[in-house]
Amino acid sequence: MSSDRLIIFDTTLRDGEQSPGASMTKAEKVRIAKMLEMLKVDVIEAGFAIASPGDFASVKAVAETIKDSTICSLARAVDADIDRAGEALQGAASGRIHTFIATSPIHMKYKLQMQPDQVVERAIHAVKRARNLVGDVEFSLEDASRSEFEFMCRIIEAVIDAGASTINLPDTVGYGEPQEFGEMFGRLIASVPNAHKAIFSAHCHNDLGLAVANSLSAVRHGARQVECTINGLGERAGNASLEEIVMAIRTRKDIMGVETRIDATHIVPTSRLVASVTGFPVQPNKAIVGANAFAHESGIHQDGVLKHRETYEIMRAEDVGWHTNKLVLGKHSGRAAVKARFDALGVSFESQAALDEAFARFKLLADKKHEIFDEDLQALVLDARDDA
Numbered sequence: 090m091s092s093d094r095l096i097i098f099d100t101t102l103r104d105g106e107q108s109p110g111a112s113m114t115k116a117e118k119v120r121i122a123k124m125l126e127m128l129k130v131d132v133i134e135a136g137f138a139i140a141s142p143g144d145f146a147s148v149k150a151v152a153e154t155i156k157d158s159t160i161c162s163l164a165r166a167v168d169a170d171i172d173r174a175g176e177a178l179q180g181a182a183s184g185r186i187h188t189f190i191a192t193s194p195i196h197m198k199y200k201l202q203m204q205p206d207q208v209v210e211r212a213i214h215a216v217k218r219a220r221n222l223v224g225d226v227e228f229s230l231e232d233a234s235r236s237e238f239e240f241m242c243r244i245i246e247a248v249i250d251a252g253a254s255t256i257n258l259p260d261t262v263g264y265g266e267p268q269e270f271g272e273m274f275g276r277l278i279a280s281v282p283n284a285h286k287a288i289f290s291a292h293c294h295n296d297l298g299l300a301v302a303n304s305l306s307a308v309r310h311g312a313r314q315v316e317c318t319i320n321g322l323g324e325r326a327g328n329a330s331l332e333e334i335v336m337a338i339r340t341r342k343d344i345m346g347v348e349t350r351i352d353a354t355h356i357v358p359t360s361r362l363v364a365s366v367t368g369f370p371v372q373p374n375k376a377i378v379g380a381n382a383f384a385h386e387s388g389i390h391q392d393g394v395l396k397h398r399e400t401y402e403i404m405r406a407e408d409v410g411w412h413t414n415k416l417v418l419g420k421h422s423g424r425a426a427v428k429a430r431f432d433a434l435g436v437s438f439e440s441q442a443a444l445d446e447a448f449a450r451f452k453l454l455a456d457k458k459h460e461i462f463d464e465d466l467q468a469l470v471l472d473a474r475d476d477a
């Protein structure tokens with residue numbers, strides 16, 4: 090089922106909410122889900138319906154509100170979980186049950202205390218049960234990146250036969266390395282006889298800071314769904330960040346060869362909403378959505394950007410929802426940026442000497458202040474004129 094369309098599955102409301110301290114109310118989840126729908130996210134994982142009455146109510150409310158994205162609920166490979174997920178999704182225009190069981194030796198032995206054969210049986214049963222409730226079932230092999238290849242082939246083939254149309258391979262503990270993780274997808278897709286009947290999906294955690302790199306590598310090896318969160322929120326060090334994946338796919342279409350349907354102009358407002366609802370601020374140097382992501386301070390960069398934006402910009406700030414890019418005036422700024430700012434403020438100089446004098450005063454001030462604002466520039470010109 091390979092195509093050039095990449096499905097964006099957002100799990101901010103489920104895995105994102107698993108960030109310690111990031112829990113959200115039903116109303117907050119519905120608000121975020123509406124933004125995700127505007128972003129044109131394909132699948133919104135709204136929660137884990139059996140986890141609590143509140144989570145059930147949230148999944149139900151999101152399912153009843155959102156019409157343009159598929160709404161998904163997580164469920165362990167346990168009857169009660171699957172039934173509860175199905176119940177929460179009844180009002181959805183398009184609903185998906187996402188059921189999972191761990192497949193790595195360490196999880197099967199210590200956590201599940203089950204034999205591999207029992208895990209396969211449980212997975213088949215779960216997928217069949219979910220398929221009786223909804224037409225769209227995703228199956229995850231939890232801890233796939235630490236699972237044995239032959240066992241994964243066996244369970245994937247069985248759950249596709251049982252009716253799963255998406256096979257998700259999570260790097261649950263963020264252990265994967267891009268080359269190895271991508272090749273795992275390529276080998277599985279080539280080895281499982283009925284792989285063409287399903288979409289393969291990557292779900293990466295960021296314990297080693299590799300979640301986005303691992304997801305992109307999976308895409309280059311055949312994954313056609315990526316699971317991610319706004320601002321990279323998620324369990325422990327978080328999940329792959331939606332904004333980074335979407336913009337990497339778009340900016341490097343030349344090598345990625347896939348497209349999403351995301352309307353990126355809603356990225357920054359969605360990031361802000363998630364940050365304010367969860368109380369998790371976005372670091373200034375965070376890619377795409379950090380306050381400095383499109384801000385230039387060095388004189389060389391500012392001069393380049395003023396001559397041609399693409400000298401130092403690979404994306405347009407406006408395309409991801411910023412008002413504009415930003416030339417920050419500070420001690421590294423050069424004459425070109427300072428002059429451009431004076432021009433924008435309508436301040437002109439009668440001679441080159443007067444401009445040189447203003448620039449010298451600017452540099453003195455910049456040594457004392459992190460950032461020079463428009464009011465500082467105006468005051469500086471008035472002081473220069475008073476002193477003249």
Ligand code: KIV
Binds near residue numbers: 229231259261262
């Ligand atoms: O990280 C993980 O393995 C998960 C699964 C439940 C998909 O979040």
Ligand code: ZN
Binds near residue numbers: 259
């Ligand atoms: Zn996860």
